[in-house]
Each structure stands twice: as structure tokens, then as C-alpha cells.
Amino acid sequence: MNELNKFPSSFVSTQFEQYLSQNEIQTISESLAHTLNQKYNGEELVIIGVLKGSIVFISDLIRHLKGIKVYVDFVKISAVGRTKEEDGTIILHKDIKTNIHGKNVLIVEEIIDTGRALFFLKERLKQSSPRSIEVLTLLDKPYQRAVPLKIDYIGKKIEDKFIIGYGLDIDEYGRNLSEVYFLKYPN
Ligand code: IMP
Ligand code: MG
Numbered sequence: 001m002n003e004l005n006k007f008p009s010s011f012v013s014t015q016f017e018q019y020l021s022q023n024e025i026q027t028i029s030e031s032l033a034h035t036l037n038q039k040y041n042g043e044e045l046v047i048i049g050v051l052k053g054s055i056v057f058i059s060d061l062i063r064h065l066k067g068i069k070v071y072v073d074f075v076k077i078s079a080v081g082r083t084k085e086e087d088g089t090i091i092l093h094k095d096i097k098t099n100i101h102g103k104n105v106l107i108v109e110e111i112i113d114t115g116r117a118l119f120f121l122k123e124r125l126k127q128s129s130p131r132s133i134e135v136l137t138l139l140d141k142p143y144q145r146a147v148p149l150k151i152d153y154i155g156k157k158i159e160d161k162f163i164i165g166y167g168l169d170i171d172e173y174g175r176n177l178s179e180v181y182f183l184k185y186p187n
Contacts, residue, residue, distance in 0.1 A: 020180035025166055028155040032136060033064030035153060044069040046103045048096055051076040053110045056167035057138045073098040077117045090120040105130040110167050111139040115149035
């Protein structure tokens with residue numbers, strides 16, 4: 001097997017099926033950015049991305065933001081233990097370095113599933129007294145939601161399936177793909 005077959009750059013597999021094309025993703029990103037441009041026109045906005053999955057989406061989203069003073073920071077969080085239930089442990093691996101006191105904050109995710117990690121993050125950030133705090137996600141899977149998380153902006157609601165690509169991975173595979181793919185099995 002040569003190296004190209006080992007790590008294909010355009011993903012062709014019987015296990016994955018393309019779900020969103022590059023064009024579709026760009027259209028959704030631009031539409032979300034347009035909404036933000038109107039809402040935060042002339043203001044400051046601290047975007048807090050959740051590592052690692054959101055990096056590709058954030059890099060596209062912020063390039064469409066105009067007339068806003070944009071700050072970008074990142075957190076790394078993960079849920080351990082009883083992941084489908086409301087109670088369980090959330091680990092904060094990396095915190096922000098930006099002072100968000102009195103600032104407009106926007107948490108940005110590429111996908112929200114149970115919502116537990118984001119709910120924890122939002123409650124924690126609120127303690128720093130931001131002026132406002134909102135949540136934006138490119139994709140939403142509302143079926144396994146375990147907490148009453150308010151999502152202010154949703155790019156697209158998708159089926160309850162596992163996906164990869166455009167920042168999303170399966171064991172670090174697929175993050176660099178430009179399109180989003182459904183995993184056919186074991187979904
Ligand atoms: P939750 O909303 O706390 O359950 O966690 C959502 C996080 O789980 C996302 O930010 C992703 O990192 C990961 N995740 C959820 N669904 C998928 C998926 O379909 N593919 C890859 N990662 C996913
Ligand atoms: Mg994520």
C-alpha cells in the first residue's frame with residue numbers, strides 16, 4: 001500500500017458517505033457570519049472556540065466577520081463518565097487567557113450533541129461577568145440533549161449520526177477533510 005492510499009486526501013470509502021459539500025458548509029458559515037455582523041456591528045466580540053473540533057469552522061467564520069472587533073481564544077474541555085446523563089464530570093484541560101469581564105462573548109462549537117460540556121463552560125464563563133454570552137454551533141444534534149442548553153445560532157440541524165470531516169474526527173482521523181461525512185457503520 002502506498003502512502004496516498006494509507007492516508008487518502010479525498011476520502012473515498014464504503015464506510016463514509018458525503019453529507020455536506022464544501023459549498024454547503026461555506027454557505028452556512030457565511031449566513032451565520034452575516035447574522036453576527038448585524039447583531040454585533042461596531043462592537044467588540046470575544047469568540048471562544050472549543051478545541052479541537054472547532055478550529056476549521058472558526059477559521060472560516062471569522063474571515064466573514066466585518067465591522068466587529070474580534071478577539072479569539074480557546075478552551076479544551078471533555079466529558080468523562082456518565083456522558084449521556086446530566087450529572088458527570090467535565091474536565092477543563094485548557095482555559096481562556098482573555099479577560100471577558102464586561103465583554104460580549106460567543107462560544108463557538110462545530111457540533112453540539114448532549115450539550116453537557118458546553119453547559120458547564122457557559123455557566124463557568126458567566127462567573128466572570130461578561131456583558132453578554134451566546135452560543136453558536138455549525139451543526140446541531142438535539143436528540144441526546146442532557147441539559148437545558150440555550151443555543152442562540154444553529155447552522156444546520158443534522159440527523160443523529162456520527163460524522164467526520166471539517167474539523168471533526170474519529171480517533172484523529174478525518175479532521176483535515178474539507179467536506180463532512182456520515183459514518184454508515186455502526187450508526
Ligand atoms: P457534547 O455536546 O457535550 O455531547 O459534546 C459535543 C462534542 O462531542 C463536540 O464538540 C465534538 O467534539 C464531539 N462530537 C459530538 N458528535 C460528534 C460527531 O458526530 N463526530 C465527531 N465528534 C462529535
Ligand atoms: Mg467540539
